[in-house]
Amino acid sequence: MGLEIFNTFILLLLVVAAVTSLWVKDLLVSAVVFGVYSFLMCLLWAEMGAVDVAFTEATVGAGISTVVLVATVFHLRRKSND
Amino acid sequence: MKLFSLIPVLAIGALLLWAGQDFPKWGDLASPASKSSVSSHFIAKTGVDTEVPNMVTAVLADYRGFDTMFETVVVFIAGTAVIAILRGSSIGRPRRKDHEVEAEPDLIVTNTVRLIVPVIQIFAFYVLAHGHVSPGGGFQGGVLMGASFILIALSWDLEKAMARFPIERCLFVAAMGIVLYGGIGLLSMLLGGEFLDYAELEKIFPVSRGMARYYAILGVEIGVGFTVASIMFVLYANLASEGRLKEGL
Amino acid sequence: MDGGSLVSELLIERLNYCIYVILLLIGLWAMLAKRNLVKKLIGMSIFQTAIILFYVSIAVKKDATIPIYLAEHDPHGSHAQESADQNTTGNQESSQGPVALQPETVKGYANPLPHVLMLTAIVVGVATLGLALALTQRIYQGYGTIEEDELLDKLDRADERASVSPLIREKRNEQRREANQRARARAAGGLVAKGKQKAQPKRTSPRSSVDEEKPEPKK
Incomplete structure (x- = not known):
């Protein structure tokens, strides 16, 4: 039961993080919130027993893709119109 | 436009939710994916065939070796494409924006990174080599190795990292990773098996058929790790400097 | 339902x-x-x-x-070592190496x-x-x-400029040449009232086209 509550909680947080990263007008915030989304996803996968996938997501999704997004946003205009 | 694009989105959503009733129950043992003979074969026979305790690593590098090999090629192609797109694109553009100032690398940050980077690299090798018995393998180890160079580039500047790992060497190492992967496949072909049929390597190494596959998986993972590590660094170096390959962020 | x-x-x-x-x-x-x-x-x-x-x-x-073998199914784990030891002491079953898992354990x-x-x-x-x-x-x-x-x-504007400009440029060059010729004739002193009337509408047209074009890049 505890695991199910944990599962549901993470799933709802995932939706919140996804909506937030698309909602905010600042692209840097958007990139960082997307990193949060990736870490939540990694947590969920570890809970589902997919340890290898979780490890990959923690290094690739939350690490490299956030860094690459931030590096790109640095050279673009930070503000987004929508 | 926004309202208009909601129509297909909601239509697809309604269809997917309607189909959702037919999904197997959560954790159902009789669901099609779990019942299939392929996955139960992998679970039952991995220990016999390859002697690798981590089934994911064995399936990744052995049973589905072709898949992983060409995924690695895709990563390599993406890296070279990024270089090709951004090279020379920013000639004549101001190097820094108006509001930026030149600053020396911070003393505390650089000294901490100096301590951390060797630990990260050793951990990357550990993850790469220990992927047989614990979560890990070529992809994760390679990404960690690339991340250590990105950390150097972030805390000093890109030139310091490029001095250790220039772009030509990155591409060479990435190509070597694919050559190592394909070379092990070709070697097993020359020894009488099929492409990537590692068991044939027992003819030249003094090990059993299972252990030949065990060690060949390690070799293949090292190849994957080479490619992924260098391409991850190439991605960062190009994107952070707009293809200029110096200064960076 | x-x-x-x-x-x-x-x-x-x-x-x-x-x-x-x-x-x-x-x-x-x-x-x-x-x-x-x-x-x-x-x-x-x-x-x-x-x-x-x-x-x-x-x-x-x-x-x-x-999906990582538990110690008792691990081909190199303690269990495998034990069975190997038993082999040396003359146990008939599990003659070599690891064994395939039973369907019951596969479910785990x-x-x-x-x-x-x-x-x-x-x-x-x-x-x-x-x-x-x-x-x-x-x-x-x-x-x-x-x-x-x-x-x-921006793409639309660039398209517009690219498609319109060659015509305008040609027309403008022609008009400029004519205007130069008239100016030279005027400077020579052979100015006649007839020529002036003719030249009047022509002279306004290049100006207007220039005026039309000028604000465009600033848009």
């Missing part, structure tokens, strides 16, 4: 699948409706992770452990196949994300914006 039980079926028993569908729709909507290219790419990544989440969740088995491990498929998908996903971001940077260098509507405006 009536509506109530459908909703309860979806929300209570299959909440996970509902959330995957919602995440997928968020990603799809962002790709369609967001105008900022970086937002579009984040939407693409959300779409991708939703699909990966679905794949991983069909690999889940109830009361199953992670999660399905490794979707994990493998998705593991490579994540790494390839970040490589393609990097490629797309490189293209975005290039677009920004060329047009100074990554908003799709502004980008389309």
Whole structure:
């Protein structure tokens, strides 16, 4: 039961993080919130027993893709119109 | 436009939710994916065939070796494409924006990174080599190795990292990773098996058929790790400097 | 099946699948409706992770452990060592090495196949994300914006200029030549009232075309 509550909680947080990263007008915030989304996803996968996938997501999704997004946003205009 | 694009989105959503009733129950043992003979074969026979305790690593590098090999090629192609797109694109553009100032690398940050980077690299090798018995393998180890160079580039500047790992060497190492992967496949072909049929390597190494596959998986993972590590660094170096390959962020 | 039980079926028993569908729709909507290219790419990544989440969740088995052999099934674990020792002391069963698992024990491990498929998908996903971001940077260098509507405006304007300018340039050159000739004639002193009347409408036309064209780049 505890695991199910944990599962549901993470799933709802995932939706919140996804909506937030698309909602905010600042692209840097958007990139960082997307990193949060990736870490939540990694947590969920570890809970589902997919340890290898979780490890990959923690290094690739939350690490490299956030860094690459931030590096790109640095050279673009930070503000987004929508 | 926004309202208009909601129509297909909601239509697809309604269809997917309607189909959702037919999904197997959560954790159902009789669901099609779990019942299939392929996955139960992998679970039952991995220990016999390859002697690798981590089934994911064995399936990744052995049973589905072709898949992983060409995924690695895709990563390599993406890296070279990024270089090709951004090279020379920013000639004549101001190097820094108006509001930026030149600053020396911070003393505390650089000294901490100096301590951390060797630990990260050793951990990357550990993850790469220990992927047989614990979560890990070529992809994760390679990404960690690339991340250590990105950390150097972030805390000093890109030139310091490029001095250790220039772009030509990155591409060479990435190509070597694919050559190592394909070379092990070709070697097993020359020894009488099929492409990537590692068991044939027992003819030249003094090990059993299972252990030949065990060690060949390690070799293949090292190849994957080479490619992924260098391409991850190439991605960062190009994107952070707009293809200029110096200064960076 | 009536509506109530459908909703309860979806929300209570299959909440996970509902959330995957919602995440997928968020990603799809962002790709369609967001105008900022970086937002579009984040939407693409959300779409991708939703699909990966679905794949991983069909690999889940109830009361199953992670797809790494437990010590008693490990080909190199303590158990294997023990059986090898027993072999040397003359035990007839398990004559060599590890044995294939029984169907009962197979049920105790999660399905490794979707994990493998998705593991490579994540790494390839970040490589393609990097490629797309490189293209975005290039677009920004060329047009100074990554908003799709502004980008389309700029493209339209560039098209207009490219399609109109050769004609205008030719006409203007012709008119300038004529004007030069008239000016030379005037300077020579052979100015006649007849020529002046003719020249009047012609002289205004190049000016007006220049006036029309001038504000365009500033738009």
